[in-house]
Amino acid sequence: xxxxxxxxxxxxxVPISPSSMINQYKFEDEPxxxxxxxxxxxxxxxxxxxxxxxxxxxxxxxxRGEFDSSEYEVRRRYxxxxxxxxxxxxxxxTLIIPPLPxxxxxxxxVERFSDEFIETRRKALHKFLNRIADHPTLTxxxxxxxxxxxxxxxxxxxxxxxxxxxxxxxxxxxxVASSVRGGVKNRPEVFTEMNDYMETFSxxxxxxxxxxxxxxxEEREYFNEMKEYGPIHTLWSASEEDIAxxxxxxxxxxxxxxxxxxxxxxGLSEHLLPVLHEYVLYTEILMGVSKRRDQIQGELDSKVxxxxxxxxxxxxxxxxxxxxxxxxxxxxxALKADWDRWKQNMQSDMRATFTHMxxxxxxxxxx
Amino acid sequence: MxxxxxxxxxxxxxxxxxxxxxxxxxxxxxxxAYLIETRAVESQSEGQCAPVDSLWRRYSEFELLRNYLSVTxxHIVVPPLPxxxxxxxxxxxxxxxxxxxxVERRRIGLENFLLRVASHPVLCQDKVFYSFLTQEGGxxxxxxxxxxQLKADxxxxxxxxxxxxxxxxxxxxxxxxxxxxLQSVISHLLRVRARVADRLYGVYKVHGxxxxxxxEWSAIEKEMGDGLQxxxxxxxxxxxxxxxxxxxxxHYADQLKEYLFYAEALRAVCRKHELMQYDxxxxxxxxxxKKQQCEExxxxxxxxxxxxxxxxxxxxxxxxxxxxAKIKILEEQIQEGExxxxxxxxxxxxxxxxxxxxxxxxxxxxxxxxxEALISYAVMQISMCKKGIQVWTNAKECFxxx
Numbered sequence: 001x002x003x004x005x006x007x008x009x010x011x012x013x014v015p016i017s018p019s020s021m022i023n024q025y026k027f028e029d030e031p032x033x034x035x036x037x038x039x040x041x042x043x044x045x046x047x048x049x050x051x052x053x054x055x056x057x058x059x060x061x062x063x064r065g066e067f068d069s070s071e072y073e074v075r076r077r078y079x080x081x082x083x084x085x086x087x088x089x090x091x092x093x094t095l096i097i098p099p100l101p102x103x104x105x106x107x108x109x110v111e112r113f114s115d116e117f118i119e120t121r122r123k124a125l126h127k128f129l130n131r132i133a134d135h136p137t138l139t140x141x142x143x144x145x146x147x148x149x150x151x152x153x154x155x156x157x158x159x160x161x162x163x164x165x166x167x168x169x170x171x172x173x174x175x176v177a178s179s180v181r182g183g184v185k186n187r188p189e190v191f192t193e194m195n196d197y198m199e200t201f202s203x204x205x206x207x208x209x210x211x212x213x214x215x216x217x218e219e220r221e222y223f224n225e226m227k228e229y230g231p232i233h234t235l236w237s238a239s240e241e242d243i244a245x246x247x248x249x250x251x252x253x254x255x256x257x258x259x260x261x262x263x264x265x266x267g268l269s270e271h272l273l274p275v276l277h278e279y280v281l282y283t284e285i286l287m288g289v290s291k292r293r294d295q296i297q298g299e300l301d302s303k304v305x306x307x308x309x310x311x312x313x314x315x316x317x318x319x320x321x322x323x324x325x326x327x328x329x330x331x332x333x334a335l336k337a338d339w340d341r342w343k344q345n346m347q348s349d350m351r352a353t354f355t356h357m358x359x360x361x362x363x364x365x366x367x
Numbered sequence: 368m369x370x371x372x373x374x375x376x377x378x379x380x381x382x383x384x385x386x387x388x389x390x391x392x393x394x395x396x397x398x399x400a401y402l403i404e405t406r407a408v409e410s411q412s413e414g415q416c417a418p419v420d421s422l423w424r425r426y427s428e429f430e431l432l433r434n435y436l437s438v439t440x441x442h443i444v445v446p447p448l449p450x451x452x453x454x455x456x457x458x459x460x461x462x463x464x465x466x467x468x469x470v471e472r473r474r475i476g477l478e479n480f481l482l483r484v485a486s487h488p489v490l491c492q493d494k495v496f497y498s499f500l501t502q503e504g505g506x507x508x509x510x511x512x513x514x515x516q517l518k519a520d521x522x523x524x525x526x527x528x529x530x531x532x533x534x535x536x537x538x539x540x541x542x543x544x545x546x547x548x549l550q551s552v553i554s555h556l557l558r559v560r561a562r563v564a565d566r567l568y569g570v571y572k573v574h575g576x577x578x579x580x581x582x583e584w585s586a587i588e589k590e591m592g593d594g595l596q597x598x599x600x601x602x603x604x605x606x607x608x609x610x611x612x613x614x615x616x617x618h619y620a621d622q623l624k625e626y627l628f629y630a631e632a633l634r635a636v637c638r639k640h641e642l643m644q645y646d647x648x649x650x651x652x653x654x655x656x657k658k659q660q661c662e663e664x665x666x667x668x669x670x671x672x673x674x675x676x677x678x679x680x681x682x683x684x685x686x687x688x689x690x691x692a693k694i695k696i697l698e699e700q701i702q703e704g705e706x707x708x709x710x711x712x713x714x715x716x717x718x719x720x721x722x723x724x725x726x727x728x729x730x731x732x733x734x735x736x737x738x739e740a741l742i743s744y745a746v747m748q749i750s751m752c753k754k755g756i757q758v759w760t761n762a763k764e765c766f767x768x769x
Contacts, residue, residue, distance in 0.1 A: 200584075201584070204584040207576075207580050211576045211580065218566060218569040218570045222569070222570055225562045225563045225565075228559050229563055232559060236552040236556070239549065239552065242738075243734050246737075246742075253748075
């Protein structure tokens with residue numbers, strides 16, 4: 001995945017303080033060699049008394065010091081990916097965590113375990129892990145390492161540690177409460193712009209996704225009709241003498257066009273459609289990130305308000321407020337930097353994808 | 368090739384016009400009239416241009432002309448007219464007879480018909496055809512006065528009637544099979560082509576949606592904006608290009624359609640032969656049975672069972688005078704019959720000879736025309752691909768600048 005070759009040029013031993021984190025988030029220009037390579041492949045289905053599920057093989061090759069070995073091979077199921085994602089979201093609420101493929105696909109009536117569905121999911125999971133690996137912060141997260149290296153039973157026991165369901169519920173309650181408190185008053189201009197962009201982008205990307213699917217559908221129908229077209233000429237050539245060769249020639253050309261059309265469709269479904277789909281999912285994530293940032297700011301704002309009313313407990317409060325202010329600043333910076341990074345990625349992704357589509361079409365016409 | 372009309376005269380169907388008038392039942396109707404222009408081809412050494420004569424005809428008059436030619440020259444594969452109603456349409460194409468695109472294609476088809484007739488060594492010399500091109504008034508009456516409708520054998524009209532022919536010329540039987548196959552394969556081809564055109568249209572047009580979205584998206588992007596915008600423009604160009612492409616293809620379809628209808632003309636000649644052969648065989652059969660009867664009466668032997676024979680046995684023999692009279696009548700009939708048979712045989716052989724000559728001419732024309740049509744189709748496809756390459760090369764450039 002050359003287009004995602006990213007920068008990891010800082011050592012993980014830098015102490016985590018707000019200011020240094022800011023530096024961490026800056027986008028570096030010189031691409032360097034990656035030190036973490038991940039592949040997701042080999043889907044296998046497992047049947048137990050209770051359920052049937054698919055596991056995927058996750059192979060990691062790394063030269064990083066904190067990994068005990070340089071190669072790992074584990075098997076993971078979709079639930080495990082969900083767990084990883086939620087842990088990352090918990091730890092970094094205002095970082096843009098890559099999307100996971102959906103649980104179910106409603107439209108298209110793809111059967112839950114059809115080959116097509118599994119393959120699409122496998123590719124998306126592969127992308128997911130690689131995006132995390134390329135992220136300057138997320139790549140060093142402990143849970144990520146565990147995910148890549150732990151054996152099945154190790155992973156289960158690791159999962160049981162850490163804040164449980166109740167604390168997560170508490171977070172959600174607080175989140176809902178803060179959003180009920182109303183819109184954010186002091187939202188910095190930058191984030192409002194971001195929000196506006198997200199809304200428009202989300203609209204456009206959804207439309208693009210639909211268009212691309214529609215094109216695929218039309219191409220498939222075209223292909224189906226073309227399949228019949230060539231053989232008619234061959235049939236005709238059987239009744240002719242003089243023009244039989246010309247007819248057979250036309251028939252074989254039409255068949256070649258058919259094959260070229262197939263390739264064109266494959267190009268769409270392998271490159272353009274998955275990328276567009278990923279960005280459709282990204283827009284939801286972006287909305288979520290934006291909300292969480294607003295929440296954190298909301299907490300700060302309400303505490304500031306409270307302070308204004310309770311002058312006596314100023315000291316206590318001011319410490320809290322300082323902490324919150326830090327939190328907000330971190331969150332904001334994290335988001336800003338990540339946002340820039342995301343946009344750069346998106347740009348190059350789109351560039352690559354559409355260029356690829358153009359090349360695909362070029363090839364089609366040349367053939 | 369003999370000096371045919373096409374060499375001496377320039378013929379075009381240059382215009383089409385909507386008219387309203389009253390038909391035979393005095394009801395108002397709308398129809399299209401076509402302008403036929405003719406000009407004598409002079410040796411242009413003086414640099415003079417001969418004057419152009421013109422007259423208007425409507426489709427039904429063309430039909431009348433063609434019917435006349437088919438009946439008067441049954442051994443000729445008479446060129447077909449363009450279709451009466453739009454067939455093999457795909458969704459964008461209108462099936463309406465008044466649609467300007469349809470009228471335009473029909474105009475071209477009618478011109479083609481006239482040129483084909485004018486270049487035919489036999490047909491071009493027909494007087495009725497000549498007056499069709501030059502005489503405005505009274506042409507219809509003149510055609511009907513030839514009484515050709517009486518010559519038309521109503522049996523030929525019954526398309527499905529088969530005649531049990533014992534000794535047809537094998538070539539004609541094969542040719543009839545061929546014309547059936549040709550008809551079926553070309554109509555199948557045209558049907559699929561229409562569907563393919565429909566789908567292709569869909570693919571191109573949906574790409575046009577990209578144009579709009581790219582343009583809207585480019586509004587919120589800073590660095591990607593320009594690239595997106597110009598790429599969107601190329602998508603619009605791509606989507607629009609399909610209209611011209613498919614219009615050209617429609618002409619190719621019309622060329623195939625001509626030969627679809629030619630197949631019918633071919634079959635008509637074969638059936639005419641069949642019919643002639645049938646009549647011949649019937650006449651021969653009739654003659655044989657009459658001869659037999661005669662012989663029986665003369666010799667008094669009854670070789671075959673006949674009711675008359677039985678009744679005469681039951682109710683007594685005829686008188687010798689009665690028998691003589693009968694024999695005399697039969698002998699006259701036999702004489703007539705033999706002469707008829709001779710002339711029918713001659714007719715048949717002449718027909719086969721001249722029909723086969725025209726069929727050979729037709730075959731050459733067909734092979735030549737179809738080959739050219741296929742080549743032009745291939746050229747069209749290549750040009751479509753070249754356009755596609757251009758558009759996507761441009762788009763690719765725009766994308767890479769994003």
